[in-house]
Amino acid sequence: MxxxxxxxxxxxxxxxxxxxxxxxxxxxxxxxxxxxxxxxxxxxxxxxxxxxxxxxxxxxxxxxxxxxxxxxxxxxxxxxxxxxxxxxxxxxxxxxxxxxxxxxxxxxxxxxxxxxxxxxxxxxxxxxxxxxxxxxxKQTTLGIQFSDLPHDLVKKYQRNTGILVFLVYKNGPAYRSNILRDDVITQINGREVWKDNFSTILNEEKSKATPLKLTVIRDSTSKIIPVTLGW
Incomplete structure (x- = not known):
């Protein structure tokens, strides 16, 4: 006991x-x-x-x-x-x-x-x-982290393609170009992107001499944002 x-x-x-x-x-x-x-x-x-x-x-x-x-x-x-x-x-x-x-x-x-x-x-x-x-x-191209579109945004924007930016690293290319967290990137230089092909298309486009332009949906409005690469 x-x-x-x-x-x-x-x-x-x-x-x-x-x-x-x-x-x-x-x-x-x-x-x-x-x-x-x-x-x-x-x-x-x-x-x-x-x-x-x-x-x-x-x-x-x-x-x-x-x-x-x-x-x-x-x-x-x-x-x-x-x-x-x-x-x-x-x-x-x-x-x-x-x-x-x-x-x-x-x-x-x-x-x-x-x-x-x-x-x-x-x-x-x-x-x-x-x-x-x-x-x-600092080794990344844009300085962002991204994911597939969640279901609520698929429904809101009536689209399956695109990526959701959930993190923008300070002082990186995306940061300096005013890409924001929660932006939806739908195109790179006019080419449709989603999670599985985003990095591939980004690398292909950055190797060209043409400027990099991202099509972004923010607050339901689509806009084109030029991005200057390099840290």
Whole structure:
């Protein structure tokens, strides 16, 4: 009986003092590629981890546009989670930067179906991203990341072709040409593009002496944007 009580005491102690950033951490699907990239700048020995609280996803994308890549994420609900706990996990995965979105939950929220002990006890949702700097984006032609058109845009624009720009790297060719995140690129020099052929057509067209012109849909209006290549 004493052994059982001792085991329960140890479990209770561990639960109270467990690091929620570690307990709820998940690597990204791209982590192995990022880890093996010579362009990724991980946390160095004796380097300080930076922890920043941000307002939302748009601010997160601002960091991605500077070349940061996510190594992994932690998501959990807690009434207290310290910066030091975030730093401990960052050191474990060698992330020099942690971005946290901390959102106050509704006062009626019950964690694990257990009512709060006090009306003064506040619970928060923590969304944390652990990032490293990756400068391989400077090797890209346009300095963007893109995807197929999601279903809502296929329906909105009544088209299957085109790509959705979901990230524009700062100071790159697309950035300087005022290509924006959420733009839809439909043509390169008059040639229809989609995700599978975009890079091929881009490389073919950039090898020609003619200027590069992208047909872009923005706010339901189509326009042609000249792009000057080179970083």
């Amino acid at each position: 004493k052994k059982i009580l001792f085991a329960l005491l140890i479990f209770s102690f561990q639960s109270v003092f467990a690091n929620p950033y570690m307990e709820n951490y998940e690597f990204t699907e791209e982590y192995e590629d990022i880890r093996n990239s010579k362009d990724t700048k991980f946390l160095k020995p004796n380097e300080k981890v930076t922890v920043r609280y941000i307002d939302g996803v748009e601010e997160y994308f601002n960091y991605l546009s500077e070349g940061y890549v996510a190594l992994g994420f932690s998501n959990f609900v807690s009434n207290s989670a310290s910066n030091q706990e975030a730093i401990e996990q960052a050191k474990k995965v060698k992330a020099p930067l942690v971005l946290i979105i901390k959102t106050l939950l509704d006062q009626s929220f019950n964690i694990n179906n257990v009512p709060k002990q006090s009306t003064n006890q506040l619970f928060y949702n923590f969304d944390a991203a652990f990032l490293a700097l990756d400068e391989s984006y």
